[in-house]
Structures are given as structure tokens and as C-alpha cells.
Amino acid sequence: MNVPIRRVATIALLMVLALMVSTTIIQVFRAPDISADPRNKRTIYEQYGRARGPIVVEGDSIAKSEPVDDPYQYQREYTDGELYAPVTGFYSLVNGSTGIEAAEDDYLSGTADDLWFTRIKDLLTGNTPQGSSVELTLNAAAQQAAWDGLGDQVGAVVAIEPATGKILAMVSKPSYDPNVLADHDLGAASDSYSALVDDDTDPLINRAIAGDTYPPGSTFKLVTSAAALESGDYEPDTVIPAPDVYQYPNSTAVLPNFGGEQCDPSGEQTLAEALEISCNTAFAELAVAIGEDALREQAEAFGYDTDLSIPMTVTPSRFPATDDLDEAGLARAGIGQGDVFATPLEIAMTSAAIANGGEQMQPYLVDTVRSPDLDVVSQTAPQTLRQSVSSETASELTEMMLGVVEDGTGTAAQISGVEVAGKSGTAQHGDGTENPHAWFTAFAPADNPQVAVAVIVEDGGSQGSEATGGSVSAPIASAVIQAVLG
Structure with missing residues (x-):
């Protein structure tokens, strides 16, 4: 073979090798990125060309895919969309997905590894591939009661089964x-999304688990009480200082009680009495007395400063960092102010742990995943997160919380024939000129807890500057409890 022919053959061989390498790179290594590229119409047509699995509450589909006469074949449809939107999220051609739609996408789309046998069976039998159904843990009556209770007020409600x-x-x-985000009119769906993003009230944020977390106010006094009881130096009947005002260390500023009221003429009262009437000065002094380490450890034992998935990602609740916490800051932290921030889910988890003998369970939204032929693909098993307090401390806290509802700041949460254990909270925020947030958390029945709930109403809701957690949020918590108990 002469030199020119060898050169041509070598060049041809190199070109073939280059073609093989580039094809392999595209088909194997870059395939996932290409499939996920939103500009890849083939992938979008494939996703929408099969029925996405429904999201189900108590046997009823609250999100499902309906056949449509367009190239995408199926469109997502939401029943009671606004009621469930913070949980379901949305599934949109142009706006992506959020909530359960995003967190459980592999199951809903039918692409999860667990479903490989179903996919093979569909291939062999010629069945049209479908996604799996995702059954949620939600109680429809409790969801509706929470929705109705909030009314036109801004806020959030979370209820948990403690056990x-x-x-x-x-x-x-x-x-x-x-539904307006799932519309196949891409221009309309995009405009709807932009309008929601630009809305100053932030409707796309699930306030129960995400967004800007809230100062927990006096609901955090449950954590401070727990830290005191767990130390072994305090009992519910231990007498503690409860002055009319608390002088912050190394400061000219003072902390008054709510409304400038007096906790006790004697200037002292029992720990149980202080919780019952939510005495600010008593808990500020108590936080400093038990110390930063004990209070921080107790907050973390209830779940503060810990990542969590339900399966949506939850914004961590926060206890202030050591570098930001002097004695004055510790006093403020003891009453749930300063640099302490929490989600409504965290407050519900705190009550649920107390209700469950001190054992805090992993909260979850997905109960069961079923294949299209209704076989169980996945079943969530209850899982212990941590022991937040001892069973003895949990019992003492329960009795103290019963006092709050029976004779203290939470009487509006009372239910005839049911013992409700609760704690109110009225939290200052911002620069202090805004109306306070109104909190309430509770569980019931106290002797056999079936539900723990947390409610926050932003900026005092309908009562504005006159709001308290006991007057605004306690009735909502009571309604949710009654819905669960039936």
C-alpha cells in the first residue's frame, strides 16, 4: 500500500473512531442532561404522553392527569386546588414543579427504580405506562377546619398525629x-406564575414549613420549661422570681410583662403558674439561670438547627449562635424573642413530642405509594427522631399545659368533654412597630393524644394590635382538634 492510501485510510479510521466516541458520549454520558433539558420537546412529550399518578387524600384524588386534545395528551387537574396547594405544589410545562409534585416526581411519573417490574410488565403486555398514586396522610376534615379557621387571615396551621x-x-x-399554572396555554401559565411571584403576600410560599421563619414568642416557653425540668433543679411547683419588669444584664433596657401586667404581687410564683399566665419576666430570669448550654441543648432536642424532609425540604428552625448570644440575648431567647425563629411545623413537633411521652417522631406526608394496579410500592413506617425529654418531664409539661387551657391564657381552646393541653404565644417581630404574630399550640386528649396542632396568624390577623395567641389562634386550634377527634 502506497503512502497516500495509508494516509487516507488512517484519516478515515480516525474519523470513524471520533464518530464512535462522540456518539457514545452523547448517548451514554450526556443522555441524562439532554433528557432533563427543558428545551428537549421529545422528553416533554414523553412525560406528558402518559398519565401521571394521582395525589390522594382519604381515597379522593386531589391532583390527577386528565386527557386533553393537544400534543401533550394529559394535563394536571387539581381539586380544591387552593386548599391543598401548599402540599401538592404544582406540575407545570413552563413553570416546573413544587411540593409533593416535585418531591415524589419519580413515583408520580412512573420512573422510580421501585417501579422497574411494572415498567417491564407494561412493555411485555403492551399496556400504556402510567405513574403511581401517592396517598397522603392528611385528614380532609382537619384540613378544611384549618382552612376555614384561618379565614382571610395570613398564617399557617399544622396538625400531627403524635404517636x-x-x-x-x-x-x-x-x-x-x-390549575392556572398547569394550563397548557404556556403564555397564560407563565403570566399567572409571574403574577404570583410579584404578589406581596407571597402565596407561593408554604408558611407552615418554609419562607421567613417566625419568632415563636411564648410557645418557646415550653422549651425553656423543659430545660428547667430536665436539669433536675426545678419541679412544676418550684418557686421562681417573677418581677414586674426584668432588667436586662449590662443594659438600661427592661422587659415588661404582656400589657405591663403584674405576674404576682409577691414578685415570685411557681414554674407551673408562670407558664399558665405566660409570665415574661419569670422565663427571662429562668433562661439566664439555667444557662445557654442547657437551653440550646433542649432546643436542639426538640429539633431546632436540624435539617428535615417530609419529603419536601423544611426550613430549619433556629436557636441563636453562641457568638450572637449575651445574657440579654439569652433572656430574650427564653421567651421566644430575639434571634429565635421557628416554623409552625417545629412548634407542632414540640407539642407532639410532649404528647408522646417525650419521644419525637419523624413527621411525614406520604403514607402509601401504589402502582397503577394498586399494589403497594412503598409504605412509610413511623420512625423515632429523638427523645426530646424524659417521660417524667413530658408528664409534668402536660399537666402544666392543661393549666394553661383550664385557667390561663388558652381558655379559648377548651373543648367540652376533652382535656386540651396547650400554650399561647404573642410574638413581637420586625422593628417592634408591627402588630404581633398570634400563636397557639396544643394537643388532645391529654390522656391519650390523637393530635398536636400549631397555629400562627401573622400580624394579629383580624384583631391587629389587640391580638393574643389565646384569643386569635386558640379557637382555630380547637376547631382542628375537634375535626380530628370527630
């Missing part, structure tokens, strides 16, 4: 209609 961690209700207001 398992099942989330029975999760409502955030204002909400939105996910």
Missing part, C-alpha cells in the same frame, strides 16, 4: 390555584 408523626393538616394562607 406516628403523620401530618394530618397543613394549611398556608394566602394560597393559590395550581
Whole structure:
């Protein structure tokens, strides 16, 4: 073979090798990125060309795929869209996906590894591939009660089954209609999304688990009480200082009690009495007395400063960093102010742990995943997160919380024939000129807890500057409890 022919053959061989390498790179190594590229119409047509599995609450589909006469073949449809939107999220051609739609996408789309046998069976039998159904833990009556209770007020409600961690209700207001985001008119769907993003009330944020977390106010006094009881130096009947005002260390500023009221003429009262009437000065002094380490450890034992998935990602609740915490800051932290921030889910988890003998369970929203032929693909088993307090401390806290509802700041949460254990909270925020947030958390029945709930109403809701957690949020908590108990 002469030299020119060898050169041509070598060049041809190199070109073939280059073609093989580039094809391999594209088909094997870059295939996932190409499939995920939103500009890849083939992938979008494939996704929408099969029925996405439904999201189900108590046997009823709250999100499902309906056949449509367009190239995408199926469109997502939401029943009671605003009621469930903070949980379901949305599934949109142009706006992506959020909530359960995003967190459980592999199952809903039918692409999860667990479903490989179903996919093979569909291939062999010629069945049209479908996604799996995702059954939620929500209690429809409790969800509706939380929605109705909030009314036109801005806020959130979370209810949990203490013994398992099942989330029975999760409502955030204002909400939105996910149907307008799932519309196959891409221009209309995009405009709807832009309008929601630009809305100053942030309807796309699930206030129960995400967004800007809230100062927990006096609901955090449960954590401070727990730290005191766990130390072994305090009992519910231990007498502690309860002055009319608390002088912050190394400061000219003072902390008054709510409304400038006096906790006790004697200037002292028992720990149980201080919780019952939510005495600020008593808990500020108590926080400093028990110390930063004990209070921080107790907050973390209830779940503060810890990542969490339900399966949506939850914004961690926060206890202030050591570098930001002097004695004055510690006093403020003891009453749930300063640099302490929490989600409504965290406050519900705190009550649920106390209700469950001190054992805090992993909260979860997905109960069961079923294949299209209704076989169980996945079943969530209750899982212990941590022991937040001893069973003895949990029992003492329960009795103290009963006092709050029976004779203290939480009487509006009372239910005839049911013992309710609770704690109110009225939290200052911002620069202090805004109306306070109104909190309430509770569980019931106290002797056999079936539900723990947390409610926050932003900026005092309908009562504005006159709001307290006991007057605004306690009735909502009571309604949710009654819905669960039937």
C-alpha cells in the first residue's frame, strides 16, 4: 500500500473512531442532561404522553392527569386546588414543579427504580405506562377546619398525629390555584406564575414549613420549661422570681410583662403558674439561670438547627449562635424573642413530642405509594427522631399545659368533654412597630393524644394590635382538634 492510501485510510479510521466516541458520549454520558433539558420537546412529550399518578387524600384524588386534545395528551387537574396547594405544589410545562409534585416526581411519573417490574410488565403486555398514586396522610376534615379557621387571615396551621408523626393538616394562607399554572396555554401559565411571584403576600410560599421563619414568642416557653425540668433543679411547683419588669444584664433596657401586667404581687410564683399566665419576666430570669448550654441543648432536642424532609425540604428552625448570644440575648431567647425563629411545623413537633411521652417522631406526608394496579410500592413506617425529654418531664409539661387551657391564657381552646393541653404565644417581630404574630399550640386528649396542632396568624390577623395567641389562634386550634377527634 502506497503512502497516500495509508494516509487516507488512517484519516478515515480516525474519523470513524471520533464518530464512535462522540456518539457514545452523547448517548451514554450526556443522555441524562439532554433528557432533563427543558428545551428537549421529545422528553416533554414523553412525560406528558402518559398519565401521571394521582395525589390522594382519604381515597379522593386531589391532583390527577386528565386527557386533553393537544400534543401533550394529559394535563394536571387539581381539586380544591387552593386548599391543598401548599402540599401538592404544582406540575407545570413552563413553570416546573413544587411540593409533593416535585418531591415524589419519580413515583408520580412512573420512573422510580421501585417501579422497574411494572415498567417491564407494561412493555411485555403492551399496556400504556402510567405513574403511581401517592396517598397522603392528611385528614380532609382537619384540613378544611384549618382552612376555614384561618379565614382571610395570613398564617399557617399544622396538625400531627403524635404517636406516628403523620401530618394530618397543613394549611398556608394566602394560597393559590395550581390549575392556572398547569394550563397548557404556556403564555397564560407563565403570566399567572409571574403574577404570583410579584404578589406581596407571597402565596407561593408554604408558611407552615418554609419562607421567613417566625419568632415563636411564648410557645418557646415550653422549651425553656423543659430545660428547667430536665436539669433536675426545678419541679412544676418550684418557686421562681417573677418581677414586674426584668432588667436586662449590662443594659438600661427592661422587659415588661404582656400589657405591663403584674405576674404576682409577691414578685415570685411557681414554674407551673408562670407558664399558665405566660409570665415574661419569670422565663427571662429562668433562661439566664439555667444557662445557654442547657437551653440550646433542649432546643436542639426538640429539633431546632436540624435539617428535615417530609419529603419536601423544611426550613430549619433556629436557636441563636453562641457568638450572637449575651445574657440579654439569652433572656430574650427564653421567651421566644430575639434571634429565635421557628416554623409552625417545629412548634407542632414540640407539642407532639410532649404528647408522646417525650419521644419525637419523624413527621411525614406520604403514607402509601401504589402502582397503577394498586399494589403497594412503598409504605412509610413511623420512625423515632429523638427523645426530646424524659417521660417524667413530658408528664409534668402536660399537666402544666392543661393549666394553661383550664385557667390561663388558652381558655379559648377548651373543648367540652376533652382535656386540651396547650400554650399561647404573642410574638413581637420586625422593628417592634408591627402588630404581633398570634400563636397557639396544643394537643388532645391529654390522656391519650390523637393530635398536636400549631397555629400562627401573622400580624394579629383580624384583631391587629389587640391580638393574643389565646384569643386569635386558640379557637382555630380547637376547631382542628375537634375535626380530628370527630
